[in-house]
Amino acid sequence: MAVTDEAISKIKDMIVRGELTPGSRLPPEKELAERLGLSRSSMREAVKALEVIRVLDVRRGDGTYVTSLEPRLLLEAISFVVDLHDDDSLLEIFAVRRVLESHATGLAAQRADDAAVAELEAELTAASLEADVDALVTHDVRFHAAIARLAGNAYLASLLESLTSQTIRARAWRGLTQAGAVERTLAEHQAILDAIADHDVELATAAAQVHISGIERWLRQARDRT
Structure with a gap:
């Protein structure tokens, strides 16, 4: 445990x-x-x-x-847990996000200039100084949104933003309950950033897949335990 x-x-x-x-x-x-x-x-x-x-x-x-x-209060909590652990649609959302996010990250690695890399570095540095889970989730959203914009496809960026808005609670819950989740997230973001900075499309794509897959794996395990 x-x-x-x-x-x-x-x-x-x-x-x-x-x-x-x-x-x-x-x-x-x-x-x-x-x-x-x-x-x-x-x-x-x-x-x-x-x-x-x-x-x-x-x-x-x-x-x-x-x-x-009170039952009303606890029912809200039960609804929250059900949303995270018993709804297969959330896993499907993460599966779609994994495909699109990895593709967007590969495109970002092709297109990123020094200014874009510096923006991502500044975001990651600021996040590393935060210990609060809410702050980490905010960083996570900004980091991935910046990468989606770098991909240069407004429709792809908009779709990813929509998917992200539906997974924020799951990411916050993971940060609160999974040991080492904060450190793991920052390390995976660093790996993605390094690949983008090196313009290594294949590595950037793979790093993004690993990152999203880790959240999927945690969510599936949490659902099965419940």
Whole structure:
């Protein structure tokens, strides 16, 4: 079990056992991490994930609370998980995106000039300074959009933008729950950038395929576990 998954499981167990009740406040991060034998970073990521699915409510400057756990609230969370894990159409979207994205990346490698490469480098450098998953997803969208524009086909860029808008939640969920997802994404983006900078069409195409395939593989595994 991944460290973050273990942290999520332990917090959920506290709620199920009644140690944390609806509306109750969680102990301070450091105290709770020590109590459960977890690192503060894994505790922090677990809290983020449970906030996304409406189990926890993080109130800035006040603390982290268990939500009311009302059926309406939890049904929204269940709907969210179903969207990600049980809808084969999302996997089909990623399959189409993999084909188009890799083609666009190959075209970008043909056409990229020094200014375009510098733009991608600046985007990747800025992203490497961010630890927040939301910031990483924003970077991911901008990075791929810049590559799509470089391909020089407005219709292709528009189609990729439409596909991307339907996969943002899946990418955010992966960043929150999969160990090393942030570092892996940045490393794969660097590989894509290097291939584009070298005008290596085949390598750029392959790097993009590997990148999108990794998300597909995670999504399929998450769906099967569910």
